[in-house]
Amino acid sequence: MPSALSGIKVLDLTRVLAGPFCTMILGDLGAEVIKVEAPGGSDETRGWGPPFQQNVSAYYLCANRNKKSMTVNLKSEKGKEIILRLAKKCDVVIHNFKTGTMERLGLGYETLGALNPQLIYCSITGFGETGPYKDLPGYDFIIQAMSGLMSITGERFGPPLKTGVAITDVLTGLYACIGIQAALLAREHTGKGQKMDLSLYDSAVSALVNIAGNFLMSGNIPERLGNRHPNIVPYQTFQTSDGEIAIAVGNDRQFRELCQILGLPQLAADEKFSTNPKRVENRKTLIPILEKVFQTKPSAYWQKACEKQKIPCGPIQNLQAVAADPQLKVREMFIQLDHPVAGEIKLVGSPLKLSQTPVRYEKHPPIPGEHTEEILRELGYSSEEIAQYQQKQVI
Secondary structure, three states: OOOOOOOOEEEEEOOOOHHHHHHHHHHHOOOEEEEEEOOOOOOHHHHOOOOEEOOEEHHHHOOOOOOEEEEOOOOOHHHHHHHHHHHHHOOEEEEOOOOOHHHHOOOOHHHHHHHOOOOEEEEEEOOOOOOOOOOOOOOHHHHHHHHOOHHHOOOOOOOOOOOOOOHHHHHHHHHHHHHHHHHHHHHHHHOOOEEEEEEHHHHHHHOOHHHHHHHHHHOOOOOOOOOOOOOOOOEEEEEOOOOEEEEEOOOHHHHHHHHHHHOOHHHHHOOOOOOHHHHHHOHHHHHHHHHHHHOOOOHHHHHHHHHHOOOOEEEOOOHHHHHOOHHHHHOOOEEEEEEOOOEEEEEEOOOOOOOOOOOOOOOOOOOOOOOHHHHHHHOOOOHHHHHHHHHOOOO
């Protein structure tokens, strides 16, 4: 059975997270992904840790399965020639060099697109290839700070906080994957490729969704609310007698049911709390009443009671609990692969569940240059040329 992207060849000139995350998804879906690094390996995440397993970084492993690896010195003329040959045979080129770097290397869209008019060329930068910030370096942490995400994350009177993962990298990787597949579909109609210009900054701002919508409509600068929701009440964590539980009351019916569970039916009938807009308006009065009752019983009691009445709720799990969750086991969200250096490795699986073209886990995250000779032979290079290139550190 062919995979969804069988026959699509991707030239991956990215490193760290946003680009590799995108190309890993494409690889999971069946694309042939060729990851290019400088001789010896130049993806910084290879050295990010701990933890390491046999000197192989967990960070690198998390975003690089289902790829081949070749090493090429892009600053050498022979190395550039290899990339030009590859680009002629690829459907997609993706890079996350700083703005202007690919052009200085002679590998910009004008050059590669002229060689291969059907090429999808995806550029990922911190701030995009236009505008006053286009030459600034972009890191997820800085983007979270600048985009407004950090300003709304954390407790009201506490400092602004980043999210626990590099979320703008992940979002940009997802947008890149969506855009590449859209461009491939468009090519089916037009026969032509195109350039994509993606930025972490744009992606982060797009993720503000309702928070940005609230500000654009009202002009009110949003404040940090911790685990509370700006538009829905009650929608937050509550302290119980033995921990905390997350409760998400999405409509007035659920609020009435919650009041019954808590032994506070009168609250649902109170005009100050009977509708969600009223609950938002009067949250400072309502929440302390609910908090007092939640503290009287353990989390498991409240979870069982809420589940029975179909009120969304859940425990706050650490990663040990997540890894042991039976739901995730059934969903095959944790996988194992054999790695030639690290041995058996554990990875997070793909959330994409396609009935006719399921994702496949066929290749371990490659070691630097693992497939260089194989790829060069496919391009028509002879054994003598490959040996010369190795000697001259072109590859």
